[in-house]
Amino acid sequence: MSAKVKTMARKGASLQERLYLIEIFKGMATTFGHFFRNLLDNRKLYVRHYPEVQPEIPVRWRGRHRLTTHADGTVKCVACFMCQTNCPANCIMIEAGERLDGKTEKMPVKFTIDLLECIYCGYCVEACPLDAIRMDTGIFSVTGNNRESFVMELPELLATPGAYSEEEYKKGGA
Amino acid sequence: MSPLDIFMFVARVAFAAFVPLCFIAVCVWMERRGAGYFQDRSGPNRANIFGFRAAGLVQNLADAAKLIFKEDVISGHIEHKFYFVLAPVIVFFTALVSFAVVPFADTLVLGGKSYIMQGIPLDLGILWFLSFVGFSVYGIILAGWSSTNKFGVLGALRSAAQVISYEIPMGLAIVSLLVVYGTVNLNEIAQFQGKFLFGFIPMWGAVLQPIGMVIFIIAAFAETNRTPFDLAEGESELVAGFHVEYSAMKFAIFFMGEYVAMFASSAMIVTLFFGGYQIPFLSTATLISQAKPVAFLLMIIIPVVMYYFTGWIRRSNVSHYPRENDPRVFEATVYIKCFWGLVIILEVLLLAILFSASGGPSAHIFVVLLQVCTFLLKITMMIFVYIWVRWTLPRFRYDQLQKLGWQMLLPLALLNIFITSAFVVALS
Numbered sequence: 150m151s152a153k154v155k156t157m158a159r160k161g162a163s164l165q166e167r168l169y170l171i172e173i174f175k176g177m178a179t180t181f182g183h184f185f186r187n188l189l190d191n192r193k194l195y196v197r198h199y200p201e202v203q204p205e206i207p208v209r210w211r212g213r214h215r216l217t218t219h220a221d222g223t224v225k226c227v228a229c230f231m232c233q234t235n236c237p238a239n240c241i242m243i244e245a246g247e248r249l250d251g252k253t254e255k256m257p258v259k260f261t262i263d264l265l266e267c268i269y270c271g272y273c274v275e276a277c278p279l280d281a282i283r284m285d286t287g288i289f290s291v292t293g294n295n296r297e298s299f300v301m302e303l304p305e306l307l308a309t310p311g312a313y314s315e316e317e318y319k320k321g322g323a
Numbered sequence: 324m325s326p327l328d329i330f331m332f333v334a335r336v337a338f339a340a341f342v343p344l345c346f347i348a349v350c351v352w353m354e355r356r357g358a359g360y361f362q363d364r365s366g367p368n369r370a371n372i373f374g375f376r377a378a379g380l381v382q383n384l385a386d387a388a389k390l391i392f393k394e395d396v397i398s399g400h401i402e403h404k405f406y407f408v409l410a411p412v413i414v415f416f417t418a419l420v421s422f423a424v425v426p427f428a429d430t431l432v433l434g435g436k437s438y439i440m441q442g443i444p445l446d447l448g449i450l451w452f453l454s455f456v457g458f459s460v461y462g463i464i465l466a467g468w469s470s471t472n473k474f475g476v477l478g479a480l481r482s483a484a485q486v487i488s489y490e491i492p493m494g495l496a497i498v499s500l501l502v503v504y505g506t507v508n509l510n511e512i513a514q515f516q517g518k519f520l521f522g523f524i525p526m527w528g529a530v531l532q533p534i535g536m537v538i539f540i541i542a543a544f545a546e547t548n549r550t551p552f553d554l555a556e557g558e559s560e561l562v563a564g565f566h567v568e569y570s571a572m573k574f575a576i577f578f579m580g581e582y583v584a585m586f587a588s589s590a591m592i593v594t595l596f597f598g599g600y601q602i603p604f605l606s607t608a609t610l611i612s613q614a615k616p617v618a619f620l621l622m623i624i625i626p627v628v629m630y631y632f633t634g635w636i637r638r639s640n641v642s643h644y645p646r647e648n649d650p651r652v653f654e655a656t657v658y659i660k661c662f663w664g665l666v667i668i669l670e671v672l673l674l675a676i677l678f679s680a681s682g683g684p685s686a687h688i689f690v691v692l693l694q695v696c697t698f699l700l701k702i703t704m705m706i707f708v709y710i711w712v713r714w715t716l717p718r719f720r721y722d723q724l725q726k727l728g729w730q731m732l733l734p735l736a737l738l739n740i741f742i743t744s745a746f747v748v749a750l751s
Contacts, residue, residue, distance in 0.1 A: 170537070173712075176716065177715050183361055184360045184711070187363060191365065193363075194359075194364060195364065196365050198642070198644050201642075201646070
């Protein structure tokens with residue numbers, strides 16, 4: 150089976166195009182149109198005035214992680230190491246311990262995510278059998294003054310709330 | 324020498340030396356804000372002093388402070404440190420000196436003495452400009468070579484290739500101009516352009532020599548290393564080209580040299596093709612005799628223009644998102660008051676012209692100032708064209724530039740000389 154060949158007409162061969170200056174003036178007219186429109190009314194600039202105006206983050210955006218909790222506020226995670234095993238960047242470090250409140254047998258004593266290593270692929274969320282880790286905080290800008298501030302520990306991960314309601318999150322396809 | 328002589332001397336030299344330097348700030352500002360507006364973004368608009376942003380001009384101060392306080396690195400691998408330091412000096416100095424012969428106003432006659440309004444009162448004119456502009460490329464080649472860096476050497480090589488492709492068409496375009504004007508003295512050239520063709524069209528170089536103008540402007544773009552001919556510093560191919568090893572103030576001097584060169588060549592284009600300091604339809608003699616009506620007309624025009632300008636400031640200088648007690652409105656109010664203060668000062672000065680003796684020294688000085696303003700306005704417009712072209716056209720490959728120079732511009736320039744000479748011979 151032969152490939153379908155479409156011959157494209159080459160531009161730039163006509164006299165008007167070969168004179169070059171006419172085409173330059175056309176281009177300059179286009180750019181000047183943009184300049185003049187923006188000069189007259191600078192509200193027409195295609196600019197978001199960040200950081201005063203924040204962008205809208207959609208539900209499926211993979212933001213900073215958080216750990217979800219049961220209704221009574223205890224951690225859902227059972228320290229199964231699925232996310233840590235699945236993580237391509239090796240940024241999750243879990244230390245498991247015995248759980249004494251009778252919900253499950255295991256729970257994480259330490260749950261550390263190094264955000265400098267994380268590539269925000271979302272595999273940890275997909276791997277989690279208990280929906281214990283999510284990336285729905287809507288935080289897209291993580292800044293800090295030192296490396297240590299980028300290492301998220303268990304209390305911090307538990308404390309961050311999700312940015313969306315449960316219905317919205319489910320509708321997002323998670 | 325009388326005190327007036329000394330004052331005029333100092334004023335002239337100061338004008339020729341400091342106005343290009345002041346225009347660096349204006350050029351950089353126009354470039355960055357202009358680039359923003361051409362690309363539908365806003366450009367630098369955050370840097371401020373106590374909330375006053377001066378439409379982004381404060382960014383220049385911040386940049387200058389940064390560049391001055393940065394460490395001035397000379398890498399260990401550079402063998403010829405003297406040439407390495409000399410190169411930016413050559414680029415900057417030649418650019419600044421090339422402006423010195425450009426007349427910024429007609430000859431001023433005060434107390435029976437005439438003062439030529441040029442930085443250096445030379446008759447060389449165009450030749451001086453050509454020689455210094457041709458010299459500036461040595462700075463670039465020296466910079467690229469002495470950096471001992473592949474990218475630097477490639478940039479220098481491209482610059483050398485560029486110079487052989489544009490210098491000859493530029494020189495030939497000027498030859499045809501000289502045939503028309505019959506002089507190399509820029510002041511005489513500007514005076515020539517005050518005359519009229521068929522009694523009503525100003526005899527500007529652009530009217531008499533349209534082909535020469537196109538060739539000269541293309542060559543001037545190449546000569547100032549501006550897009551579309553900035554191949555010596557193509558950042559996508561050569562990192563930064565000839566100035567890749569330069570940092571801090573040495574880089575800043577290259578940068579300033581580029582803008583001074585842009586100013587000087589704009590001044591040259593304006594002087595050769597757009598009537599220099601001449602106000603269309605108002606020659607120097609007419610202006611001096613009619614100083615009072617002109618001053619009266621300006622007294623009416625300036626407030627009207629300022630009224631619309633303040634309206635524009637009021638509309639533009641606001642925050643584009645909901646904000647309580649928008650500080651930018653206060654900022655705009657202050658600017659508007661400053662501008663109206665300026666207008667009042669101007670009005671008082673113009674009123675003084677109205678009440679002074681007609682045809683006296685005050686009228687002469689008034690006309691000179693008017694011509695200086697006209698000249699600077701024309702230069703600003705030409706600089707805008709430079710910026711406009713930069714944000715419209717992509718860069719040429721250097722073989723394309725050579726092809727353009729040798730196969731298109733050179734025959735065109737020769738043809739232009741032939742036609743011009745035939746016309747001049749036939750008419751004389």
